[in-house]
Amino acid sequence: MRVPLPGLPDRVTIYEVGPRDGLQNEKTVVPVEVKAEFVARLADAGLTTIETTSFVHPKWVPQLADAEELLGALPATGDPRPVLVPNERGLDRALALGVREIAIFGSATETFARRNLNRTVDESLTMFAPVVERARAEGLWVRAYVSMVCGDPWEGDVPIPQVVSVAKRMMDMGCQQLSLGDTIGVGTPGQVTALIGALGEAGIGADRLAVHFHDTYGQALSNTLAALRAGVTTVDASTGGIGGCPYAESATGNLATEDLVWMLDGLGVDTGVDLGKLVSTSRWMAGRLGRPSPSRVVQALSPKE
Template sequence: MVEPVGTDVTIYEVGPRDGLQNEKGLVPVEAKAEFISRLLGAGLPIVEATSFVHPTWVPQLADAAELMNLLGEDGRHLPVLVPNERGLDRALELGLEHIAIFGSATETFAQRNLNRSLDEQFAMFEPTVVRAREAGMDVRAYVSMCWGDPWESAVPVDQVVSVGKRLYDLGASQLSLGDTIGVGTAGAVGTLLDAFNEAGLADDVLAVHFHDTYGQALANAYAAYQHGVRTFDASAGGLGGCPYAESATGNLATEDLVWMFRGLGVETGVDLGQLVETSLWMAEVLGKPSVSRVVQALG
């Protein structure tokens, strides 16, 4: 796990992967490379670049290998999502150092997103993680649908903890808890974090990944910070969304998160002005305005 120096929290930027993957119009690979370079230049310590998913699943990310080659040596140090061993093979061929796996806390989403049952997903991920660790790679694990599922409604806390701990115990250095459809609230965030702590996973190995469907993402991030979490996933300009909730407005905007931390006197290491400029630039590339309130205010 990357440990930024001189910061109080770590912002794990997911815009180039989680943000752009939902865009219907294909973004030129050169623009993606520039986006990543601009984000790094703004001081973001970790930028998740892409995913080595099959192009028929996510056409937007079909250029993953080309993108990583364009990024050159910088790209080797950036995390990428891999769905299985085939994705890992592609990451290994490029000499990458950090991968992430993406699991589900619910049966229905596991079937729909992974074509595996809740239990079968671990058999798919285990050899991927083992091989990655043997190759000296760092592995991050995501668990989705932590606070709610569009088919199964509320997800039992003990079920989320069980799945998350199993994913982490495969050999991950960090577990990111995802509010995939944005239904979480501050109280529920604290409840789940307490449960993970009781199960043996301390706040320092946990990250949070909030969507802003109901306008709760920033409040949830604050609740997680108060609890003791220090790694926060966010997307520049609030890029992204969730195909499982029609009203989803995307990921927590990185600018909004940085603005909140600035007000708390918490050091992020991010140049907010450069970040806003980057999101305005990407908004022009995409042909639509940023949903970030800070970008709207400062842009």
């Protein structure tokens, strides 16, 4: 039954991260033809923005070493197909393949910046600046991820002013969207609301934000609802709830796209996504990964053994 709540957007854009953020954490390499079919199935289910891969060095994320091969196997489309780029070399690879949307990935904390990028926060921002400048000069759309916005497994609680400072520096480079990553899933709705409010006061409105919640403590959907009430209309999710973070061991799976669509459907919020096709895709991918989907909606809508 659809029962709308006041104060929510009419439509939400789901930024699907399964092919990149979902598969990067797999212990075994998924064949490129499976990845290509995964992207095709997601598109057929109605997901228009799909982050497909990353141009990080294969030494660090071997699961995504086939980035060029995968992009070559995907059909041309007018829909956004962002890729993650860590540096100028990654940007060179993306430009050579005609990519039109990229993302950079920063950290709100020093410890994670060093573990993820082998740089301080300042050094990582210095590395990103020419990437964003060149990308914008080439007419690319640029997203900035800022991770550890609610907590860090080594540093504990992360002060909101600290997150805002890093976020503002990333957006001042010329990024067009900022994705707030609760990388270890410790955030709660009050914290999310306060962070979005503080960003707004710093000049980064909710219309420029996305949220990226992990479900470690079962808070991803409640945090998403808080973000929507605060004006956010772009939500990151991973089909089947697959993924995590290879550099943060306590980070469990992403918010499952199916769980998000179920909630939004019930609230009367349009996503353009066919839930039945999405569940079918998750079950198909679960078979390829050799384990059941952690998505509660996939489990509920799948035939019982």
